[in-house]
Amino acid sequence: MEITELTVHELQEKLKSKELTVKDITKAYTDRIQEKERDVQAFVTVLTDEATKKAEEMQEKIDRGEIKGDFAGIPIGIKDNICTKGVKTTCSSKMLENFVSPYDATVMEKINNENMIQLGKLNMDEFAMGGSTEYSYFQPTKNPWNLNKVPGGSSGGSAAAVASNMVPWALGSDTGGSIREPASFCGVVGLKPTYGLVSRYGLVAFASSLDQIGPITKDVRDAAMLLNIIAGHDKKDTTSIDMEKKDYTACLKGDVKGLKIGVPKEFYAEGINEEVKETLYEAIDRYKTLGAEIEEFSLDIAKYSLASYYIIACAEASSNLGRFDGIRYTYRTGEFKNLKELYKKSRSEGFGPEVKRRIILGTYVLSSGYYDAYYKKAQQVRTLVMNEFNKAFEKYDMILIPTSPTVAFDIGSKSNNPLEMYLADICTVSVNIAGLPGISIPCGVDKEGMPIGMQLIGNKFCEETILNAAYTFEQDLKFREKYQPEFKK
Amino acid sequence: MSRENYEVIIGLEVHSELSTKTKIFCSCPTTFGAAPNTQTCPICMAMPGTLPVLNEKVVEYAVKAGLATNCEISRNSKNDRKNYFYPDLPKAYQISQYDQPLCEHGYVEIDTKEGKKKIGLTRIHIEEDAGKLNHDEFAGGSLVDLNRAGVPLIEIVSEPDLRNSEEVEAYLRKLKSILEYIEVSDCKMQEGSFRADVNVSVRKKGDTKLGTRTEMKNMNSFRSITRAIEYEVDRQIDVIEEGGKVEQETLRWDDVSGKTFSMRDKEDAQDYRYFPDPDLVAIKLSEEYIQNIKESLPELPESRKERYLQEYELSEKDANIITASKYLSDLFEGAIQVCNNPKAVNNWIISDISRILNETEMEPIEIPFDSKQLGKLVILIDKGTISSSIGKKVLEELFENPRDPEEIIKEKGWIQISDEGAIKEVVLKVLEANPQSIADYKAGKDKALGFLVGQAMKETKGKANPKMLNQMFLEELKK
Numbered sequence: 001m002e003i004t005e006l007t008v009h010e011l012q013e014k015l016k017s018k019e020l021t022v023k024d025i026t027k028a029y030t031d032r033i034q035e036k037e038r039d040v041q042a043f044v045t046v047l048t049d050e051a052t053k054k055a056e057e058m059q060e061k062i063d064r065g066e067i068k069g070d071f072a073g074i075p076i077g078i079k080d081n082i083c084t085k086g087v088k089t090t091c092s093s094k095m096l097e098n099f100v101s102p103y104d105a106t107v108m109e110k111i112n113n114e115n116m117i118q119l120g121k122l123n124m125d126e127f128a129m130g131g132s133t134e135y136s137y138f139q140p141t142k143n144p145w146n147l148n149k150v151p152g153g154s155s156g157g158s159a160a161a162v163a164s165n166m167v168p169w170a171l172g173s174d175t176g177g178s179i180r181e182p183a184s185f186c187g188v189v190g191l192k193p194t195y196g197l198v199s200r201y202g203l204v205a206f207a208s209s210l211d212q213i214g215p216i217t218k219d220v221r222d223a224a225m226l227l228n229i230i231a232g233h234d235k236k237d238t239t240s241i242d243m244e245k246k247d248y249t250a251c252l253k254g255d256v257k258g259l260k261i262g263v264p265k266e267f268y269a270e271g272i273n274e275e276v277k278e279t280l281y282e283a284i285d286r287y288k289t290l291g292a293e294i295e296e297f298s299l300d301i302a303k304y305s306l307a308s309y310y311i312i313a314c315a316e317a318s319s320n321l322g323r324f325d326g327i328r329y330t331y332r333t334g335e336f337k338n339l340k341e342l343y344k345k346s347r348s349e350g351f352g353p354e355v356k357r358r359i360i361l362g363t364y365v366l367s368s369g370y371y372d373a374y375y376k377k378a379q380q381v382r383t384l385v386m387n388e389f390n391k392a393f394e395k396y397d398m399i400l401i402p403t404s405p406t407v408a409f410d411i412g413s414k415s416n417n418p419l420e421m422y423l424a425d426i427c428t429v430s431v432n433i434a435g436l437p438g439i440s441i442p443c444g445v446d447k448e449g450m451p452i453g454m455q456l457i458g459n460k461f462c463e464e465t466i467l468n469a470a471y472t473f474e475q476d477l478k479f480r481e482k483y484q485p486e487f488k489k
Numbered sequence: 490m491s492r493e494n495y496e497v498i499i500g501l502e503v504h505s506e507l508s509t510k511t512k513i514f515c516s517c518p519t520t521f522g523a524a525p526n527t528q529t530c531p532i533c534m535a536m537p538g539t540l541p542v543l544n545e546k547v548v549e550y551a552v553k554a555g556l557a558t559n560c561e562i563s564r565n566s567k568n569d570r571k572n573y574f575y576p577d578l579p580k581a582y583q584i585s586q587y588d589q590p591l592c593e594h595g596y597v598e599i600d601t602k603e604g605k606k607k608i609g610l611t612r613i614h615i616e617e618d619a620g621k622l623n624h625d626e627f628a629g630g631s632l633v634d635l636n637r638a639g640v641p642l643i644e645i646v647s648e649p650d651l652r653n654s655e656e657v658e659a660y661l662r663k664l665k666s667i668l669e670y671i672e673v674s675d676c677k678m679q680e681g682s683f684r685a686d687v688n689v690s691v692r693k694k695g696d697t698k699l700g701t702r703t704e705m706k707n708m709n710s711f712r713s714i715t716r717a718i719e720y721e722v723d724r725q726i727d728v729i730e731e732g733g734k735v736e737q738e739t740l741r742w743d744d745v746s747g748k749t750f751s752m753r754d755k756e757d758a759q760d761y762r763y764f765p766d767p768d769l770v771a772i773k774l775s776e777e778y779i780q781n782i783k784e785s786l787p788e789l790p791e792s793r794k795e796r797y798l799q800e801y802e803l804s805e806k807d808a809n810i811i812t813a814s815k816y817l818s819d820l821f822e823g824a825i826q827v828c829n830n831p832k833a834v835n836n837w838i839i840s841d842i843s844r845i846l847n848e849t850e851m852e853p854i855e856i857p858f859d860s861k862q863l864g865k866l867v868i869l870i871d872k873g874t875i876s877s878s879i880g881k882k883v884l885e886e887l888f889e890n891p892r893d894p895e896e897i898i899k900e901k902g903w904i905q906i907s908d909e910g911a912i913k914e915v916v917l918k919v920l921e922a923n924p925q926s927i928a929d930y931k932a933g934k935d936k937a938l939g940f941l942v943g944q945a946m947k948e949t950k951g952k953a954n955p956k957m958l959n960q961m962f963l964e965e966l967k968k
Binding site: 081082083089091096099101102103105200201202203204205207208209235236237238239315316318319322323324325327328329339343363366367368371375 | 534633764766769
């Protein structure tokens with residue numbers, strides 16, 4: 001087996017047994033990036049030289065016994081909207097093409113404290129707005145299973161890099177499905193934690209009440225380990241929750257006997273691709289076989305989530321993105337006659353069309369006279385969605401639905417049709433609206449061999465339930481042993 | 490129709506910087522006057538990804554201000570974003586409070602010609618200050634200084650209860666003194682830490698509908714505010730008298746020309762798109778929290794004034810002047826502790842100290858010496874170590890270069906001459922030089938004595954004990 005095919009927990013074992021060194025691992029990854037990046041285009045910034053140097057230093061320190069720790073020397077890739085001190089953080093936008101953060105995001109401090117090695121910054125839809133990574137200012141990322149297809153988005157660079165073994169694991173961010181959808185399209189594991197579990201400090205804000213950072217990994221155990229590192233209260237983020245630290249690997253029991261799984265029929269109805277549906281039904285059967293109790297129910301309100309989501313997310317974005325104004329660290333237009341023109345031209349030239357669309361939408365819904373009809377109403381719907389989920393979790397431990405209504409689509413097939421692109425988020429947004437944890441894991445492939453993802457949704461701060469359920473399923477299906485990306489051209 | 494036929498309606502929005510050590514949403518210091526952009530961090534510079542954390546002291550100070558102005562304190566409050574673009578506002582939104590301010594429905598009482606009057610407070614809310622734009626004299630263009638960005642403010646919104654510029658000044662002075670007493674703001678007007686937006690409208694007497702108002706922003710001197718109101722009232726009445734309509738607009742007061750000018754064109758009418766800031770959790774205050782603050786409130790000016798009337802038998806006028814400023818009032822009480830002579834301290838503050846403050850346009854808080862030094866000055870005079878005229882020189886010295894008055898008089902050689910021999914010497918010398926005055930005195934012109942004493946004072950550079958001089962001259966002249 002190639003080094004880059006190993007999961008992080010497998011790498012840890014080989015480091016412990018001295019079968020591998022930190023240098024071997026980093027070398028394997030930098031070679032792999034050399035080999036595959038040209039086809040996949042998952043990176044905005046590649047840090048192979050820096051990683052090689054760091055691996056050497058790290059190896060010396062490990063040899064001298066100066067560093068211990070389970071993650072010392074483990075490489076990682078970071079989505080390019082997470083601030084990394086001294087390394088560009090572009091959000092895949094012309095606006096921040098040359099922005100170097102003067103500080104590290106809280107999650108980066110945690111990653112650095114573990115002595116992990118950064119392999120680079122990963123591509124995304126501009127400012128995390130999109131579901132295909134086609135809206136990156138720099139390049140579209142390709143799906144490693146079929147290079148003519150999108151990897152999903154907005155964390156498409158993170159999912160594609162993990163799927164193509166260019167990084168062992170990565171951090172993504174999820175506002176309306178941006179971790180789970182690309183994980184599903186690329187046949188990897190993606191976890192969106194409960195809102196408030198992971199600090200958002202240093203995550204360039206898209207929609208503050210929805211954004212969460214989370215892991216994209218090869219398997220569920222890796223996701224639990226990375227969550228262990230990044231979760232926890234942060235004084236710098238007052239929306240992060242102060243609660244006792246958990247070990248998320250301890251819950252991986254491989255047993256779902258008696259687990260109550262709710263299956264909301266609205267997510268198995270019209271608009272969901274037949275092959276996706278069939279594969280999900282197989283997954284449900286598998287859970288039955290494993291001893292879980294399945295029950296169909298109605299989550300009627302969920303159909304309003306999408307509208308509510310696009311109002312709230314765009315409203316917050318229109319305000320959050322105001323700071324990119326051409327005055328300080330952003331792109332600034334070449335010529336301008338006055339302040340108004342400086343703003344107008346810098347923002348018109350610095351933002352891509354999807355970002356502008358959402359800023360305009362958000363500005364509109366917050367405008368005086370429209371606030372009550374849109375923003376306020378959307379917040380009311382949000383409360384109803386939360387209530388509906390609360391009711392469901394009185395009966396069920398977990399909810400099982402598809403991650404996306406389809407498998408990965410062809411590059412260019414939706415990028416000119418924003419509404420169709422928004423509809424692709426139908427299965428993921430209600431989780432963000434309700435602030436719940438959701439995990440996407442592969443559960444099969446379609447006729448063309450493209451991966452299909454299923455989504456497990458838990459109650460607030462019940463990551464353990466969905467991690468164990470995902471782990472149990474994964475151990476039984478053995479997806480990674482059966483299917484691997486083929487880089488079809 | 491003349492001005493008498495109109496009623497003037499004024500409402501104020503006062504912005505006061507809170508004197509917390511750190512900014513409202515980050516831990517940068519709030520000190521005034523530091524080199525540009527040295528009191529900043531990624532948070533107050535609005536670097537991507539940064540988040541605000543509410544400084545709890547800001548809430549405490551605002552609640553204090555609310556309680557001291559008879560407001561109801563909201564148990565549930567929140568922060569909202571006010572969105573607009575300007576280079577001094579790095580996030581492109583100001584974190585403020587929109588529909589759930591911390592304090593509501595208060596009032597302060599002022600003295601007017603017609604007696605006491607309550608001025609209603611609509612609300613007090615917390616928000617952050619913006620940075621500053623400085624014109625670049627060398628390269629042209631503007632430079633942004635974000636030291637002030639994120640300095641905490643309270644905005645105190647009054648009801649339109651004020652009827653003329655005197656009431657406005659009385660209201661502002663009262664508000665300022667309350668904020669100083671509860672120690673939540675320095676209220677240094679020159680530094681902009683206490684400034685007002687003035688809303689003015691006029692209507693014909695008897696009308697029930699309010700007239701169209703204009704707003705003059707960021708006024709920071711009592712004189713300008715008074716002048717601006719007078720000007721604006723006249724202007725609005727002229728417009729109406731000429732058959733025109735007052736436009737609702739923001740005006741800029743120009744102190745040099747003494748006129749107001751239109752600031753923004755109407756097509757730029759701002760829509761601030763307020764919405765709750767999702768980065769900050771709601772503010773919930775317990776009964777216990779509010780009660781604790783209530784109990785910690787210090788004595789307010791009104792109560793101190795009563796005490797001064799009773800305990801020290803000050804005149805109403807003097808007590809008003811002293812208690813208007815917490816710093817003067819503290820100076821007064823502190824000096825009495827040292828010298829135990831309230832009357833003398835009162836006189837120093839009302840006459841010489843107030844005069845110097847006026848002449849130098851200094852605010853009481855800027856008085857460089859402390860109450861101990863003032864108290865010692867009074868003792869030196871009471872003991873006869875120096876004369877009161879030397880005392881005035883010592884006071885001037887205290888303003889220039891404050892130190893122990895005893896040290897000052899030693900250093901300057903101002904100690905009063907009370908030695909009989911030395912005084913006699915001077916008296917004889919002066920008499921010898923002024924035979925005409927002796928003759929005048931003996932001819933019944935009492936004024937001559939004053940002249941002789943004056944000459945002797947001149948001779949001793951004011952150091953001679955005037956009582957002894959007087960006495961000795963009389964003795965000598967009787968001979």
